[in-house]
Amino acid sequence: xxxxxxxxxxxxxxxxxxxxxxxxxxxxxxxxxxxxxxxxxxxxxxxxxxxxxxxxxxxxxxxxxxxxxxxxxxxxxxxxxxxxxxxxxxxxxxxxxxxxxxxxxxxxxxxxxxxxxxxxxxxxxxxxxx
Amino acid sequence: xxxxxxxxxxxxxxxxxxxxxxxxxxxxxxxxxxxxxxxxxxx
Numbered sequence: 331x332x333x334x335x336x337x338x339x340x341x342x343x344x345x346x347x348x349x350x351x352x353x354x355x356x357x358x359x360x361x362x363x364x365x366x367x368x369x370x371x372x373x374x375x376x377x378x379x380x381x382x383x384x385x386x387x388x389x390x391x392x393x394x395x396x397x398x399x400x401x402x403x404x405x406x407x408x409x410x411x412x413x414x415x416x417x418x419x420x421x422x423x424x425x426x427x428x429x430x431x432x433x434x435x436x437x438x439x440x441x442x443x444x445x446x447x448x449x450x451x452x453x454x455x456x457x458x459x460x
Numbered sequence: 461x462x463x464x465x466x467x468x469x470x471x472x473x474x475x476x477x478x479x480x481x482x483x484x485x486x487x488x489x490x491x492x493x494x495x496x497x498x499x500x501x502x503x
Binding site: 331332333334338339363364366417432433434435436437438440442443445446447448449450451452453454455456457458459460 | 467468469470473474475477489491494495
């Protein structure tokens, strides 16, 4: 499980009623931990070579009801060794800018060496509460 | 009669895979909530 941030709800509602809003189409990784639903940034967003914020491959997927799940995925290629501990989904291409839809910590932390790739897939399913 | 709709729940999850330069999987893991954070928040 991961966190759905508050701005996920506000931007989603605005998109549903055709108010000005930005779709969540970017992913970023970082080296911090401990963000909460009220945050709009990672704790320590990565600026390391190959590990910066990037456009995600976005799609609607089916978990229970047809197309009830948002899916974001991206593959980063590390330019040097790094340990990645957090991931977020954003609606802006610039580091530490925009709104954050999704936040989670990697378990275990992702240990990367130069040239290795890190592929993260994040999903959020909208459904009737049980 | 009062009619209430069920709340909507947004439930998130994630996975990751690390591959070496040759494409061999060297580590996998999951995306989790920070310790003490809520998940499955309701709209």
